[in-house]
Amino acid sequence: MxxxxxxxxxxxxxxxxxxxxxxxxxxxxxxxxxxxxxxxxxxxxxxxxxxxxxxxxxxxxxxxxxxxxxxxxxxxxxxxxxxxxxxxxxxxxxxxxxxxxxxxxxxxxxxxxxxxxxxxxxxxxxxxxxxxxxxMLRSTDSYGRNIAEYLPQFALPFCCTAKKKCIMGYRKTSNTIVLKNDGDTAVGLKAVIAAVRGPVNDPVLKNQATGQQIGMKMTLAQGDTLTISTLPRQKQILLNGENAMMKMDRTSDLTFALTPGDNLLCYEAADGRSNMDVRLYYTPEYLGV
CATH class of the missing domain: 2.40.30.200 (Elongation Factor Tu (Ef-tu); domain 3)
Known part of the structure; x- marks a missing residue:
């Protein structure tokens, strides 16, 4: 024993x-x-x-x-x-x-x-x-996930011809993902939205489990990075490191959080959704040990 x-x-x-x-x-x-x-x-x-x-x-x-x-x-x-x-x-x-x-x-x-x-x-x-x-006691592990990622397809042995060509990776068609919070209480998160393949208009992040969302009335040029934090005592919205709180949509909720259990999150944009990379970071919290 x-x-x-x-x-x-x-x-x-x-x-x-x-x-x-x-x-x-x-x-x-x-x-x-x-x-x-x-x-x-x-x-x-x-x-x-x-x-x-x-x-x-x-x-x-x-x-x-x-x-x-x-x-x-x-x-x-x-x-x-x-x-x-x-x-x-x-x-x-x-x-x-x-x-x-x-x-x-x-x-x-x-x-x-x-x-x-x-x-x-x-x-x-x-x-x-x-x-x-x-x-609150926190997990020693902080979780991060790119919910708009490309899935790699490169493998060895590698063979590619100019006539047949080949697929090196593909993008997930779904814009939703389930994030599990195994803690005892709802926790805020940090979202990093990057316009890596072109411009993005009016990006939105939604939690379909709670109905909360954070939307921005702005256009991200290619290469721009938008950082949104809903962590307690650390709430902020930054565009390339500069304050962008005034660009937040009126329907947005900065108490946006992951509740205990499964959370269904999705991302949208008025235009350029396929140009986005969306990375989410969160740390579960516990009442005791």
Whole structure:
């Protein structure tokens, strides 16, 4: 039977600290990974029992890591390294590997303490508290897909004559694709639309599962790249790196997201659809691990 294991890796700038089995910093306990605090807002009902829920949201979470410095011959060096690594002035990324399941979350150091040392020759216990302003745990894999791709047909042995010619690749006739979000919540995405084979007029991206869409009232010249981000705190529309938010169609929805499960996405254009390359990038998010 496979034994349970957990390894936590803290990354800040170019520095890395690993806590887990077989490491100088052993991991004794972890709190806060299972769920973030929940706040439910409600309004009292007039003339009837109970209340009406008006909002529910996740609060920022704190992760409390209990550990031990087990290498007695390097105790002071490891203690100093730990203290210097845990700076509250730097943001970091916490990667959790729990029995093969990997998740990531951003953090700042909220507290760090070392237990009272009754015996100078005994292993040293410590506690680290990480403040995570965004409570969602993210997959360590970001998914990307070109939904307007050409499928390659080149193979060896290769034979081509001027009379018969040959097909080196073909474009998918369908302009739809199913993207699976295996996370616990809807997530925004980043779409990169490139006019690689000619001009494109008024490109549109639709999620047929939710009815949301993002459309642009503009013409992309050959070589232009349109970048659309619906990620929280990162919503933007850029044309060749310049702000193009004013070119957005009035029916567009910047809360455009992939819901948990299968999402049927399609792309359209008033003219030049076959000239488009459409690449989508997203990262599933989870409530806990």
């Amino acid at each position: 496979r034994a349970k294991h957990m390894t936590i890796t803290l990354t800040s700038g170019h520095k890395t600290l690993v806590l887990g089995k077989g490491q100088p910093y052993r991991l004794r306990s972890v709190q806060g990974l299972e769920a973030a605090p929940i706040t439910i807002a409600s309004a009292a009902n007039a003339g009837m029992n109970g209340a009406t829920v008006t909002n529910a949201r996740l609060e920022a979470r704190s992760l409390v890591l209990g550990g031990t410095i087990a290498y007695l011959d390097e105790l002071e060096r490891l203690r100093e390294r730990l203290a210097r690594f845990l700076s509250p002035h730097e943001e970091g990324l916490c990667t959790i590997d729990y029995c093969g399941t990997k998740r990531q979350i951003g953090y700042r150091v909220e507290a760090f303490s070392i237990d009272e040392m009754a015996n100078l020759w005994a292993p040293m216990d410590f506690s680290i508290t990480l403040f995570c302003a965004d409570p």
